[in-house]
Amino acid sequence: MSQTDRRSRLLRLAAGAAFLALAAVLVLIVITAAGSGDGGDTNIEDKAAVAKLLDGIPQRQMTLGDPKAPVELIEFGDLQCPVCAAYSKEVLPEIMETQVRKGAVKVDFRNLTIIGPESAGAGAAALAAGEQGRGWSFVDLFYRNQGDENSGYADNDAFLRAIAKAAGVPNLSKWDAERAEMTPKVEETTQEATNLGFDGTPSFAIKGAQTGGIKLLGFPESAGELEAAIEEAR
């Protein structure tokens, strides 16, 4: 084979390889953009369901509902807690529709971290989302995308960022910068719950004209029980 033939053959081979590489990169990007790659940590479920559930309800810090609502329902929860997740999905939506949406009740989420150290990072991330008016969206989405307790996902930056993004946190850089500062607040509400005598999640308390301060509800097992407590507190 002459030097020219050899050169020509090598350059054709190189051009073919370059074409294949370009095609491979494009295919990888298209597959990844479609969400079918292995980026499970960014594949957040129930985004539309949560957006629909909370649509039109005011969110301010970790409070959901009209700030002037006459009754305040307080949930002490741990974002890693599966019972809290089930409660958030099966019981609270009814309260939101019948009480919160019409301005009769506001619901305040407070961290009570009992599952493990990862819960604090998750709780702080929720509080930082609350600073931008997306606290409840964050909490609800987190619950619906829970992993196994203390398996490393709950304070994983990529997972938390994906939740924050799906929750609609407007400024992710600000959220990222602020969440570390929120850890003392997580500890503060955990201590508050402990002082109230709560040692499990979710635990509820209520404040209203008839409660004379804070009234402990513990764990109301149904929306009916919660509605009765709200009625008494009004």
Add this chain to the structure above:
Amino acid sequence: MSRLSEGTLQRAIAFLAALGIGVAAYIAIADANSGSPVCLGGGSGCETVARSSWSHLAGVNIAVFGVIGYALLLATAFFADDLARFAGFALALAGFGYSVFLTYVELFKIEATCQWCLASAVLMTVLFALCAARLIVFAGVPEAPEASPRRA
């Protein structure tokens, strides 16, 4: 173009590949110590990227593949024949393509950037350009001992 010019290209490729080994090794060592690379300019981008699922392939930190890739590229710089030219081009092409994909993932999936990963992507881009130039200009040129960086 003179044979000395290929020697210059080889030295540049060797230098950049050695730098690449340093960058990739730093990321791999930080991961092996259960940590993450420290972003020199501050911020948590390096930690965010290192903790994401994209940082590992089949359980192995992708920086390890980076070290291997740069080491092979370094090896190709020590030979001045068509096999070395084409192997260098193919390795740099694969590295460049994967760097493009990873940069896309950082920007649009993880939404955080790690300066060490970006540094590696820049190194791989320049290496690809140099290896492509080397192949295009010198393909088919018989091996010349004086073109080796060890003897130039």
